[in-house]
Amino acid sequence: MQISAVEGYRLWAPAYDSMPNPVLALETRVMRRLLSSNRSTRVVDIACGTGRWTRYFADRQATVFGIDLCQEMLYLARRRQLPRSHFILADALRVPLRTASAGLVLCSLALGHFEDLDQAFTEMARIAQPGAVVAISDLHPEALAAGWTGSFRVGKLEYSIANFRHSASSIFAAARNAGLHLNTKTEAHFAAPELGAFAAAGKQGHFNRFRTTPALWAGLWQKI
Numbered sequence: 001m002q003i004s005a006v007e008g009y010r011l012w013a014p015a016y017d018s019m020p021n022p023v024l025a026l027e028t029r030v031m032r033r034l035l036s037s038n039r040s041t042r043v044v045d046i047a048c049g050t051g052r053w054t055r056y057f058a059d060r061q062a063t064v065f066g067i068d069l070c071q072e073m074l075y076l077a078r079r080r081q082l083p084r085s086h087f088i089l090a091d092a093l094r095v096p097l098r099t100a101s102a103g104l105v106l107c108s109l110a111l112g113h114f115e116d117l118d119q120a121f122t123e124m125a126r127i128a129q130p131g132a133v134v135a136i137s138d139l140h141p142e143a144l145a146a147g148w149t150g151s152f153r154v155g156k157l158e159y160s161i162a163n164f165r166h167s168a169s170s171i172f173a174a175a176r177n178a179g180l181h182l183n184t185k186t187e188a189h190f191a192a193p194e195l196g197a198f199a200a201a202g203k204q205g206h207f208n209r210f211r212t213t214p215a216l217w218a219g220l221w222q223k224i
């Protein structure tokens, strides 16, 4: 059954952090490498969910603002009681933060939930200070074309969360139009480090089939 993003994450929230998830494992591996040298002290985590990345940056002494439209995901984020962290129930397309207030804007695994790409990039660029990094990751367009979805089970029902299939060219154009300069882009396949997550999810048999499709893309832009 296909459902909207907010409704989907409302149902998924209680299991989101405990369910073994190879995509989260891969995304963590890729983004940690890309962001390892970032020392920003003011981070905005757009569509922060349960605060996975908020915690990472709070642990590195940053002040972090987590923005999400799903009350149930934010409840779990707040429950972490992270230092220097503030969680705000808001739409990523209308972020209630000051212009040029962030040294790093992160949007992890959520861009496909935003129908209006131009508005999403305009907002991320607006809150970024000149010189700030805007870091984005999401499911790869080829994975979406192959039919991969964000799906989960509650009891006997399987839910699939609506995802807009933005092409790579439309993503790069929206970023450029918002005044962002592309510094790094990468795509990633599942590899040995994710084998454990496949096994824990009881999907070890899927690993060899899935590893041939690019699973994730990530990009780092700089606010000009």
Ligand SMILES: C[S@@+](CC[C@H](N)C(=O)[O-])C[C@H]1O[C@@H](n2cnc3c(N)ncnc32)[C@H](O)[C@@H]1O
Pocket: 005, 006, 009, 046, 047, 048, 049, 050, 051, 052, 053, 067, 068, 069, 070, 073, 090, 091, 092, 093, 107, 108, 109, 110, 113, 114
């Ligand atoms: C796959 S989760 C990613 C959460 C987190 N970034 C992570 O990497 O673990 C996607 C998140 O996007 C949020 N979301 C979807 N549409 C949104 C919107 N328009 N504004 C803010 N958050 C949104 C959902 O509520 C959900 O928490």
